[in-house]
Amino acid sequence: MGPLEVRDGDGIDRTPTVPKHRDLLAMFLLNAGRPLTVERLRRLLWPREGGDRSDSLVRGYVGELRRLVGKDVITTVSGSYVLAGGLLDVDRFRLLVDQGAYEEALSLWRGDALADVDPEGERWTETLRLREELEELRLLALERRVQADLDAGRHRELLAELRRLTKEHPLWQRFRGQYMLALYRSGRRVDALAAYAVLRDRLDGGHAIEPDPELQLLYHRMLHDDVSLHVSAGPPVLLPPDVAGFTGREELLDRVIGGQVVVHGQAGAGKSALAVHAAWRARESFPDGILYADLRETTTPAAVLEDFLRWLGCPAQAIPASLEQRERLFRTYTANRGLLVMLDNAASEAQVRPLLTSCPTVVTSRSSLGGLTGAMRLSVGVLDDGEALDLLVSGSGRQADDSLRRLAAFCGGLPIALRVAGSRLAARPEWTVDYLVSLLQDEHGRLDRLHAGDQAVRSVFAIGFDGLPEPARRTLRGLGALSAPDFADWVTEQLGGHAEALVDAGLLETHGVDVAGQVRYRMHDLTRLFAREQPAPGVLDKLAAVVPARVRASRFSLVSGDPGTAVQTRDIRESVEWLEAERAFLVSLVADLHAARLDDGCWELGHLLAPYLERHRYLDDWRTVSGLALESARRAGDRRGEALILLDQGDLHLAERQWERAHEVLRPALETFLREGRARDVDHVRRRLGRVHLELGRLDEAEQALLTCLAGAGNLRDSADAERVLGAVLRRAGRLDEAAQRLLTAIGHLTELGDRHRQADTLLDLTAVYLSQAAKPAARSAAERARSIAVRLGDRLLDAHALLALARVNRAEGAMDRARELTVSALTVFDETGDRSGAANARALLAGL
Template sequence: MHGVAWFGILGPLEVTASGRPVPVLGHNQRELLAVLLLRANRLVSVDSLIESVWAGQPPATARRQIQNGVGRLRRTLTTGGVPGQTIATRPHGYLLSATADELDLLAFGQQVAEGRRAPTEHEAAARLRAALALWRGQPLADIDNHLVVAEARRLQEQRLVVLEECLEVELRLGLHHEISGELAALVREHPLRERLSALLMLALHRDGRTAEALEVYRATRAALVAELGLEPGAELRELERAILTHDSSLDHTAPAQARAREARPRQLPPDIADLTGRDRIAGQVSEVLRARRDTAAVTVLGIAGQAGVGKTALAVHVAHRLSGSYPDGQLYVNLRGGRQGQRAEPGEVLARFLRALGVAGPEIPRGLEERAEEYRSRLADRRVLVVLDDAADEAQVRPLIPGTAGCAVLLTSRSRLAGLPGARLVDLDVLEAGQAVELLGRMVGAARIAAEAAAARELARLCGYLPLALRITGARLITHAGWTVTELAGRLADENRRLDELAHSDLEMRVSLSFSYQRLSPPARRLLHLLSHLYAPDFAGWVCAALLDVALAEAGKLIGELVDVRLLESSGTVSGHYHLHDLIRLFAREMTAEDPRPAVARALGGWLALAERAHIALSGGDFATLHGAAPRWTPAVEALAGRIDDDPLAWYETEHLNIVMGVRQAAEYRLDELCWDLVASTYALFLTRGHNDDWEDTLRWAIACTRRAGNRRGTATMLMGMGMLGAYRHDYSEAAVALDEAVTTFREVGEPRGRVYALGIAAHIEGMIGRYDQAVARHEEALEVHRASGDRGAETLLLRSLGQLLVEMGRFDQARPHLERALTVGRDGDRRVRAEVLYWLGQLELGSGQVDRAEAMFKEMLGIAEELGDPREEAEARYALGLVRLETGAYGAAAGLFRQALALNRPLSEPLTDGRIRTGLGITHHRRGEPDQAIGHLTEAVRIFAAIPSPLWQARALNALGDAQAAHGDPVTADATRSRALALLAEVDTPEPSPARGDALG
């Protein structure tokens, strides 16, 4: 019984909700859904979707088409009953969330994994058959898309592998008679697949049909020679020989001991009963090591990860699971590669292995090469799994690799041993938060952990979700039965004591980390120490160069050294970025007493230089911004200038948390000039992406820092930023206080440009709350100051703001010269400001009845917004075009544009825009004769404008609401609503005109 939604892709695309089909119509929607389902629970980038749809030849509007297509798909699914959060928008792409109860592909994978770890062969066969039963035919056979077709082929191959595995299990269960017919059909369908032929030959032989078995071999050989020019592989040839010689080992009843010719070592350490959070990766590793290979090469799989991440536990667990696949034994050795001066030598290990394989001590060769030769000979034609734990490097491992494909090697290392030819490498990361808490519960007792759930989550976080640290804390809780989880979490909360607390018996976090640290060169150790003082959650390579003040290439070598021993990890979210685990950070801080402040200041100077570059690239120049005297680390710009110039917002998305933490660190290190300048250089980026909370935090830290330092110019600039943020949030009272102080301070320190900017923002706020006389006076004061500063960027802003104010008042003739001059003065300036000028000039033209001219300006504005990737400006542009369609009577098109604008504005939470759009929608529904919808939107608009507050817009929405109520047959309520509008207008300090069009509609 499926849950609310069910997606089927193991056959034609199928969607149901609560048992009812959900029709997904349209080629584009079905393609998008297919790709998202194939990559369920993984971020699918917009670029990937573009490539899947257009195969390298996308149109210029591809990104917008994908966004619109996903929006339509989401509406289709939610209309059919699929939960709305199933497809979530993420930075750079989309994520479709599903469980094994909701997607047949995931159910297939789950059943297969359960079959492979089943305790009995009967249960394994049942699980694998249940997995295969989920298939309804060719995956997504009804989707003709190059990416989907390629994925379908891969899935078909995966199904065949599982089917072979299932048939092999059933053959071991003695079901040769029952499955021989199915095998014969599969061999006819896949005549070149030697594994299927081998299974059929064995089934027929056991069923007493030896002649038919040999005929299968001849037919397979003929097909291989004819099609590929190849003879059958060793496995198939050996099987034919065994059948011809009536080898008793082929009989199902033959005891396993009859096939053993030598000792069967069982050297694995005990399995860990409470291994947690590793099922998926254990299944992947097991699948690789269990698979039969067509080549003679040995399967080598390496598990890499930092100290304490649980590499050994995983390897031992997998090796125990695979004991049935390697019946001739398991060899194990701890190579001690992480311990300087204690590593096991390959010759010593080979001697141990040879003794375990039955070679008497006096017969063991003396030299390394001779021992390796004897070792490979002893393992020839046998299936043995060799587990090499904690390997140092490739040289230590190579002599220990068997020579034939029947054996396999599973190794662990703190380094990625990429120099081993043909090796498969997997990285092991820390546990997820829930898995870490689950591990504590399995160690200490679920009831004890559940009783202090919040403290357990905090304890797991303080352990960095690292299994070794979690096991240490679990052991301490078991040993100290009187301790509460809260108490131990409190002890670990002190960073100066945390590594001391993470020790129990022979388990100690500090010792485990020191093995890796001792392998580093002195420059790499210094870099690790400096990185440990950086607040940034992850960082690019140039940061390391800045900390050391060296060339990028030299820093790259040291980064590689740290990554090799897993003291530094590649970021899981941003390509080319690195991450320092919390416990490694604390450990590294202990290693040297060097003052980190000069190095950190260089790194922050690099972010400042990059933020300036991004601001200029985004705005088209360094407009409306004041800067300080903090030094920049310019090599960062030299390395990233091209990327930032191409897409400043993409750079910002990867760095904005680092910038926020950089401001905080600059404030705490009392680097006041750097602190406020970093905020000032980033405001346009904060604003464009709607990161208002981060903007506020950085402003407050910078204000505190500059006040403490007596840096009045920096304080005034940050107060101006608080005023701008307050204006965007419509928190006018706090904004006005901050701006008054900023204006006064700028005047006292002789900073005319800052004073102009602050006065312009203050004037805008006065206009928003209906104080038009004060707003005009502020503008005039600002323009007077501007004449002394000569700042063209400031002039553009002031002219745009004054023009906006006059358009809002309905004084179109007075507004026109200001806006047209703003367009001329700012032609080569900030593109965002130009878009805003076009918006208000378009509103002026619309209000004057010049609909075509208004539309042209709104379209130009939309083009700028799309080029900048600015959803705020794009929402405004689409709203404005909706007004044009409303004016021309194209009500359907108007409603569509308003809804697009509403969707763009929703994540930005911009209430004034939201209220304007809803007003437009309400009027549209009213004119279409849909009073219920009109009243709904307009009532919400009135509520929004009252909360901001914006009395002028509230009055406009009330007038439109009154019209809708009258059309609904409720004249009494309509009159009362219009009276409220008149009362609001009476409070505004300038008469309200009654323009017929534009933003004044209603």
């Protein structure tokens, strides 16, 4: 560019001085990268003579030029000459413009290309074509460099240059607009408007056209003194600063941006942090900017639209008054633009709908905003243990250790709590992590401690709580009295309803649908502490009055002794499913009642749960419940309640195969029932003592105790239970025929009662007797009947015991492979359900196959 000049790698000038050498080099420059034959060179060098020169003359010139500029600069390819690529300032100029390095590109400009070889551009057509291309690139680079200077606030320094550019290029409207903007920002609004008028008059007079729409818009904004024109930061990026030390959420980050996305979750879960971080990561994908509005601060869509329109360049006077007209104008302004819109802290769909356009839009809300039917939803929960620790490390600057893990546990994975705790440690370097942990150990003061400056965990919950109607507030207070990890919709209804309002406020989370078909909800531990700050009296009393009746109704089919009651298999299955779904809640409720000293409700509920916990081998829960229930019964001074819980503990120790401990708790229970004259309860204890005698090898005492029970049995239930245990005693004594008869009697009673669980249990006992008698067909029939009942009930543990019985039958029949297959299936269920006794029996059987 400019006069012809050649310099080598050391900067030494090697520019040819001989005219024909200069012309020849110009030919190669104008045809860089293209092969030139000798004939073509003759015609280019002597166009008026029609190339009437010898080939040897041309080759001589080329040879001399190569010696001057370097042999590698001009190469020979198939009889033609080619100028090597990457050596020209023109190529570097193009590259720098493409890369956006406008200052460096313009520094290469020295004037028109080959200005001293072909001044008028008339010798060769290639000269004029190259000059036009380079001039367009130069003006583009100049325009963009000027814009960068304007964005950087150097408008005053640009005035002289832009005045010159508008005179040199009077119809180049981009320069005109930049000149107007520089004048306007320099306080010369009248001059800026006059500069527009000059262009408008020139176009109208000479061409009968108007300036471009973009320039017209700029003029009208200046005319109305749009203050946003004073901002010189390029496209609007209204996002809050990116979150420092953002960690985790890798599975969500790439899904936040694209179409309409609702990022929702409980209070303090980090929804806004996730959305803002994702937007900053995608900044380069939106060249026209990112619009942001906090809908908690600016709640009306009309106000948000006005703000957005101003940022997009609409003059204040041009913004219509009605919401509908603002919506249409906003859609017009955003059409075909590379914009991202972020709407933070939306409370309802009505806030969001008027702000939706064809641009990608991210909405954060505590509610899932189900009314936005076309949106994709991303649920944001608490952080896992690893992510929580990473966030604490990032926020506090401390090393990851056990103390920091304890601190993370107190925060429950809630990002706002983790950030506040990390900030407290960072602000107090003299504090140890253990010291802050000690401050948080007291639940009553934990929320008071979780604050850092103006950031407080309590305020996050208060925002949602303050916007609730009073009935929903009462429900939250009531739920705060519970320690259960989750609860079903019927619980929230008992406490006042409005569960979905609490979800939308970010104070509850929907936890899915349980096996009983109930919607379940979950409350974060810190939310629970907030709810407990305003306790609702009488909540646990109410539940203590209501829940036992529900449990009693659900377990009726498992324990009923009334033969007149028809219980369908489906009813039993649904009852078990309800108890399965509510197990954790009911166990926690026993603990809550115990802590509140509601002792009658505590021991009664604990006693009601015992048959279910026994049936499904939830021994840890059973141990916890019976321990709390026994303390409550003793604290209440209820002797019968204490004896009933001791009876339950006897059953627990029998299930644990702790025969002596079972005997220790059953004896005082028997004494209490004898003293109070409760004959049926006495028989219940004696039947269990008979089982203890059986397991301890005292068969005579066991038989005597069970015969006494049979004599006093007042219903089919008691008779069936006594007959079954007596059958086990007789089997152990080797009196197999008698054992079989007792078990068949028990099965008849249980069939009449409709007690399918115990019927299946007794069939399995009968299978063992038949196998001892070598009555293999009868054994198979009994085991298959038991398994059929288990499958229909949907009882996996009972099914596993039936599979084990069938495995023994197959072993007796000699079908070892089938026996092994059935045993492995049973062992899998025992391991999954934690039935250690069943698993030990299965492994012992496998070892013998």
